[in-house]
Amino acid sequence: MLMVLPDEVHCLKQIALLGGCRSQVFASSARLGMELATSPQTASRRLQALERLQLITRSLRSDGQYISLTLKGEEVLLREFSDYGRIFGNGSARHVLTGELISGLGEGRYYMSLAPYREQFLEKLGFEPFPGTLNVRLDPGSIATRKRLETLGWISIRGFQANERTYGDARCLPCRIGDHRCGIVVPGRTHYPEDIVEVISPVELRKELGLSDHDIVRVEVPP
Amino acid sequence: MLMVLPDEVHCLKQIALLGGCRSQVFASSARLGMELATSPQTASRRLQALERLQLITRSLRSDGQYISLTLKGEEVLLREFSDYGRIFGNGSARHVLTGELISGLGEGRYYMSLAPYREQFLEKLGFEPFPGTLNVRLDPGSIATRKRLETLGWISIRGFQANERTYGDARCLPCRIGDHRCGIVVPGRTHYPEDIVEVISPVELRKELGLSDHDIVRVEVPP
């Protein structure tokens, strides 16, 4: 687990605020120094540090530099956002994700069949998951909403060891599809594609709702 | 405009995460030092600094201290939250505030009658406000939602000078009550009670919706 200093997070945030999340942003150290209330030298050093931490990428010009956040950098900020979300409560806002049903690789089915996971879902979500997951590729417009979900109350699922293998941690967010209580499941540390969510439920949703590939699915949070 | 260092914000955030926003939290410098990855001495110095900035209040015991955030401290954090909200987009989530209609002090009516304000509302919101505001005292459950609104796209209203007086800045968030497009208005710098929102609209809502004091009002964001 790498340590990012508050000063560095602050710098990263300013870059993101300038638009460094969506695209690269042109900014000189002098300008960044203004925003951070430091000297250009310090701002420059911050950028070097962030680059070394692989939180940003840069391309230098003679009159400034193009900066953009890496995925890793965005994750650092997302974690901050999540902290603040917890501080200020998650309100009663309703989040709706829409996307198209796709077929996964069958990995979900495998993991959902493992007793240590099943037991935790039963205990923490209140239902035993059907062995299989519903994979949804989000509409572009739902991706921002997906990021917002990070601030909500995820239930953590602990990993375990078995057969000389390690099964990782995961987390789960209660949700609903139609009238069915479900859960969005995200595997622990790995970097998961941001436009895909994997949903479990007590029943086989595909059959229950008569869904097939490319159908539009609507996931609502909270349930 | 006071300057709060990133290290100090970080410390403030940890206190809030421990529950310092809702009530006072018992924490020793040693414990805080653990969370902040610093020595107890540094954590202690941070607390002293935050107290001097009036961002927290403390009461010392022989075996630790009770800490709680002040309103000012919470505002600092809220501003951070708002920054992150802007970075990660504001999603398509729907926020609903409910509360009881109360009668204001007539100040809203006065301010809404001033041409420089009226013109800005027309330009930026798309309507000329009825000269008067609807004051709503939020249900306790809506207060967290109200805080969440801070991360959304507020429209800024500039103040002006007239008759040897200064009229302050304000900001406004488009919303709706029933089928009427409205706006939540918050005066600039002053400390506004967190459980009250002031709503403007192109029409006299009290008459239009047949409302009177103590009626329940439902404000939806976005419109």
Added chain:
DNA sequence: ATTACTAAAAGACGAGTAA
């Protein structure tokens, strides 16, 4: 104008101590 380096100045850090 920029970035990045070096070196002097400033400031923060944490061990030790007292209450």
Added chain:
DNA sequence: TTTACTCGTCTTTTAGTAA
């Protein structure tokens, strides 16, 4: 155990310089 000092050390900052 605490908090909050002091003090020596070390890190960070910024001014200055070069590219």
